[in-house]
Amino acid sequence: RKEVEQDPGPFNVPEGATVAFNCTYSNSASQSFFWYRQDCRKEPKLLMSVYSSGNEDGRFTAQLNRASQYISLLIRDSKLSDSATYLCVVKQDGGSQGNLIFGKGTKLSVKP
Amino acid sequence: GAVVSQHPSWVICKSGTSVKIECRSLDFQATTMFWYRQFPKQSLMLMATSNEGSKATYEQGVEKDKFLINHASLTLSTLTVTSAHPEDSSFYICSAPFGETQYFGPGTRLLVL
Numbered sequence: 001r002k003e004v005e006q007d008p009g010p011f012n013v014p015e016g017a018t019v020a021f022n023c024t025y026s027n028s029a030s031q032s033f034f035w036y037r038q039d040c041r042k043e044p045k046l047l048m049s050v051y052s053s054g055n056e057d058g059r060f061t062a063q064l065n066r067a068s069q070y071i072s073l074l075i076r077d078s079k080l081s082d083s084a085t086y087l088c089v090v091k092q093d094g095g096s097q098g099n100l101i102f103g104k105g106t107k108l109s110v111k112p
Numbered sequence: 113g114a115v116v117s118q119h120p121s122w123v124i125c126k127s128g129t130s131v132k133i134e135c136r137s138l139d140f141q142a143t144t145m146f147w148y149r150q151f152p153k154q155s156l157m158l159m160a161t162s163n164e165g166s167k168a169t170y171e172q173g174v175e176k177d178k179f180l181i182n183h184a185s186l187t188l189s190t191l192t193v194t195s196a197h198p199e200d201s202s203f204y205i206c207s208a209p210f211g212e213t214q215y216f217g218p219g220t221r222l223l224v225l
Contacts, residue, residue, distance in 0.1 A: 004155075034213055043205050043216040044156065087155070091213070099146070100207075100214055104155040 003027060004103035006088050012109045017078045021106045023071040023088030030101075032091040033064055035073050037084045038105060044087055047073075078110045114140050114210035118217030126225055131193045133220045135162075135206030141186035142208035147179075150203040150219075162189040196224045 006023045013019050025033075033050040048055065050062040050071055061074040071088055085105040092099060115138040123131050135145055145162040160181055161169040168181035180192040193200055201224045207214040 032212060041203075041221070043219045046213055046215070049212065089213075099158060099161070102155045102157075104153075 003101045004088055004090050006103040006106045008104055008106060010107040010109050012111060013078055014111055015078055015080060017110075018074065018076045019078060019108060020075075021073045021086055021088075021108075023073075023103055025069050025071070025088075025090045025101075027090070027092055027101075028066075028069060030069075030090045030092050033071050034089040034091070034100075035060075035062055035071075036087040036089050036102075038087055039084045044089075044102075047086070075108075078108075080110050080112065083108055083110045114138075114208065114215040116206065116208050116215050116217040118206055118220055120220060121218060122221040122223075124223045124225065125196060127197050128195055131196055131222060133191045133193075133204055133206075133222075135189045135191070135208075135217050137187045137208045137210075140208070140210055142189075142210075143186060144209060145183065145189040146207045146209075146214065147181065147189075147191050148205045148207065150205065156205065159191075162191075164189075193222065196222070198224045200224050 004025050035047040036044040037047045038044040048057050050064045052064050054063045059076045063072045085107045087105045088103040090101045117136045119134045143164045147159045148156040150156045159174045162181045162183040164183040170176045183189045203219050205219040207216045
């Protein structure tokens with residue numbers, strides 16, 4: 001079983017749609033969780049951290065279920081500029097020095 | 113957020129040559145930096161952890177004599193791909209920890225002919 005698994009997509013949605021991505025991780029000792037965004041031929045950029053209580057940043061909502069080892073990202077009112085690959089990322093060690101484990105990413109394409 | 117730069121942004125070289133990639137943390141110090149590699153349509157894979165003042169830690173399957181890492185200062189780490197071959201062609205990205213996570217450089221695209 002892969003350490004971080006995501007549906008690769010692509011998710012093709014119209015502008016204004018709501019879209020949800022899911023991710024599962026295998027290591028129950030994982031400490032921290034993030035969603036990164038990666039545009040084509042660019043580096044990953046931090047989108048948001050994911051907390052057990054759930055957190056929201058504008059149109060983006062992230063949820064973590066530790067019992068199920070499941071992470072989600074919800075994007076409301078999709079914009080054309082949201083088109084990118086969304087990476088589910090898990091950090092296994094505590095502190096800032098820990099290694100990040102990346103999922104392969106879910107590709108989102110928002111159409112006019 | 114923190115800013116990490118990488119140079120060069122792309123390299124085309126002949127097989128057998130060595131290529132040096134620099135990673136700099138611009139507005140913060142980093143005792144540790146990470147080097148990743150990403151092949152097309154694949155996830156980022158950690159190659160090694162660069163440690164200022166000590167030897168780098170390599171992931172399993174990564175040849176330390178081929179991928180030389182030097183963490184010269186608290187703001188600079190370099191990765192040298194020695195005797196590059198076409199199979200080394202990839203997107204190389206560095207990152208540095210800041211706060212609770214890591215910030216990435218813009219990456220270096222290497223093409224070995």
